[in-house]
Amino acid sequence: MEQPQNIKGMRDHLPPAMLLRQHIINTLVGIFERHGFEPITTPIVEYAETLEGKLGDEEKLIYRFEDHGGRRVALRYDQTVPLARVVAQYSGQLTLPWRRYSVGPSYRGERPARGRYREFWQADADLVGSASPVADAEIIAMLTEALAALGFPGFTTLLNHRQVIGGIARVSGLEEAAAGSVYRAIDKLDKIGPDGVHDELQKTGVTEDAATGILALVQLEGSSADVLHELRQRLQGDERAMAALANLEAIIGHLDSMGVSPEQYQVAPRLARGLSYYTGTVFEAITSHWPAGSLLGGGRYDELIGMFGKQSVPTVGLAFGIDRLHDVMEELGIGPRPQTTAQVYVTVFSDAQMDASLRLAHELRAAGIHTITTLDGGTNLGKQFKEADKRGLRFALVVGPDEVERNEVAIRNMQNGAQRTVPRSAAAAVLREMLGM
């Protein structure tokens, strides 16, 4: 290790990136809390067996190792399984239904690609302990509010139900066991097109007729009502699918009152999603401006918590991909792009004036203004202004001998060069106003 370097797929986030990330996280948390979701944090390291047996195929991507005590441990793969562990473990202390959120990193040993990293952050929100369609609707409403608050221009939430897909497979005469590869094939519809899916299905052993039938179903598009109607016709006789369709209809029925308009979502029978713990609704949000994966994903998993030994607790939730949101916003130029956290730069005229500047800075900070000063009193003013400019500060203040004598402060607007002198006692108030605080 002669050269400092990152582990593959694990990134450093320097201030410019971090400031945007914080904006994203703060925005999401704001929406979560507006809906009364409560924060929790769980360890990044879990017993390997806690994570095993919950994810399906993806399990091979779990980071596993032995700790010093020889315990088989793993880095968490998402925040959903740890949540399920927590709910099972603290059932006596939780009042259900429980709205909780959690923000932090998860780890997957995948080959990194665009919008995909081995360490990635998710903002996860789940509504634990309710099977009501209102719960599903609330999660979808929240995701819609969040993407709008972040400023995403055109996004769509694709909505489906595991038992709709199951029904499609059953109606096509497929064994339950074959369903997995069918899910994967139809999930690729947007990428490889109908012919591609047809080939893919046949490759997995589906008959030509069945493939054609499946394809006709998963390609359904149009208004949610139309798609649901059509699915109901074609899946007739499959009870579980009928129940799923009724459930979707009930959820959609609440969306309007929750502020979600019909053009912001669509029923998409092709949406499968890989995680095996989903049992009901599944959804993800995509934007046409970003080809590399969804911005968030989620669904209902009514059996996962029960896997930790106690009774099942119906739950629906979602995870925003912070890194993807960041990458897309960066690429599309969405959102604020602050260069720094400081707002005001207090110059130091000379060593003799150092304390006057420090005192002023202290007062400004006490007034809530983010303030930095020069550290070296021997630096000439020109250099200090240059630094203030480079750092992207909005105002530079001067308290030289003249200002001290007149008990004033000079405030210079670094964006347009306008400079004014105000009474020392008014400096904080004036700045607060100029900063729009």
Added chain:
RNA sequence: GUGUCUGUAGCUCAAUGGUUAGAGCGCCUGACUGUGGAUCAGGAGGCUGUGGGUUCAAUCCCCAUCAGACACCCCA
């Protein structure tokens, strides 16, 4: 995990199988001794990702390794 491509100064990129590897931007200093973004003049900064090999000689050719990009797989 599979395949393809890439890796030279802080950043974006040049260059040649052979003496001290270049440019722009950025950075530092000065012209400007109470005021930044312009201009001009100087300056610092590279064992060419790392480790091997071929060769009289390698940044350039070969192998490995690490990291990155893209596609596949799959997902946030």
